[in-house]
Amino acid sequence: MDSTLNRDVEKRAGTAEPPLFDHESGAVPASSFEHGNSLYAKLQRLGGKIKVEQRGIERVPEDERTDNSYWNIGSMWLAANMVVPSFTIGVLGQPLFNLGFIDSALIIIFFNFISVLTVCFFSTFGAAFGVTTNGFVSVLVWMVGCQAHDLVALFNVLACLGWAAANIIVGAQLINAVNPDVPGYAGILIIAFCTLAVVFFGYQVVHAYEYWSWIPTFIVFLVVLGVFAHSGDFVNIPMRSGSIELGAVLSYGSTVFGFGTGYTSFAADYTVYQPSDRPRRKVFLATWLGIFPTLLFTELLGAALVTAITLNGGDNPYNAGYQDNGVGGLLGALLFPRVGGFGKFCVIILALSIVANNCPNIYSVSLTLMVMGRCTRHVPRFVWTIVATAIYIAIAIPGYSQFEAVLENFMHFIGYWLAIYEGIALTEHFVFRRGFSGYQPEDYDNRDKLPPGIAALLAFCCGVVGMVTGMSQSWYVGPIAKSAGLAPAGGDVGFELGFAFAASSYAILRFIEKGFFKR
Known part of the structure; x- marks a missing residue:
């Protein structure tokens, strides 16, 4: 070969x-x-x-695939989502889109349900083939020679680093809420170095950390739930109707979808050491049980707590705390007056929970960097984790003061590009490969046997056209988005149209490409 x-x-x-x-x-x-x-x-x-993991993107031999625990799969996603960033997604519904708890809850349930399906599905490929997500993508539709694979790798790098930067800003806000004398950059550095200490050693240490780290965070969230329920500060904000509600639902749904589906592009990285005879349904279910209930719990809790900022027309400690220090100020307004020093301890635990959420981002970005060029493979994975850490620190520090706007726009970006990616990948899998038996995983790095990638690249461009026509951002509103809600903001349908345009165009283009190139 x-x-x-x-x-x-x-x-x-x-x-x-x-x-x-x-x-x-x-x-x-x-x-x-x-x-x-x-x-x-x-x-x-x-x-x-x-004892650092030395493997990068190379396929794992069967005799080295010794991770036999389904709980390792489930706990990975449980810990990564039992964190403040997912709680923050629930919080965004009211201040950004003026939604109450009931409509926020319905959006959270529906859009999370559809967003996590691809994460669970692509997790099964790591166990089936023993290659990381980027290796699987090579087998699927891309070839480096046509630059399509590099395009996906670039977007995955941006997504992982952007996730890490957004997450770490939340943690820094929490630390600052406990002690205003600790500047934002100091909190960012603390959490970044804690994350590096875990991901530097690789797969086994990441899984071992995620195996246990969710427990104290879950306890703290239960404390938040109990204290808030006892406070009586929940406000049942009535649902609206018509175009204004439609636009808010679609735009907030895009934010929720972007968070839930964000793990799709590296889901297989965390099952490559699972034996290949693992039943795919069980791998899928283990991932689903780890991610979906956790997202519902944390986001619904955030959506409930943020209703308190509307008390007395906004003249209350919750709103003041949120305006001054984001989610950290909101949690501080709830906990500090009621449980004192223990409340500060709880907030610090939540700040450190960011490590569990950033571990998969930084571990996977190091693997993605290794496929962006032949020269990058000659740098060990653990070196790339250091480089990636330095980059997202450099992004997070200047973005600290503009967090809310940055997070909303970033969630939309994630939802957009991953919907396009998913439309192409799922079409290839079900229409052209006709299931798992249609793959030759041993060819994941053999240019002569991989698809040329022309169809994938053109379909990606078509997906971008759909995205642009349906997106609703502060700096641009697409023509279809304008009709999906109240003008001028409309409603964001960028990820739906991006998926539809990419999937339908790829079905046609790939048929032509396969007939011409015979691969």
């Missing part, structure tokens, strides 16, 4: 001897990463001494 990965391993080793590489399956044993005298091999040997 003329595999690019085989050539890369030989270059890393700096030797003409055959590398440790299974030509039949395309898998690369862990022992190969330390082979040779190149700088890459020396760094890998150094990492091996301190």
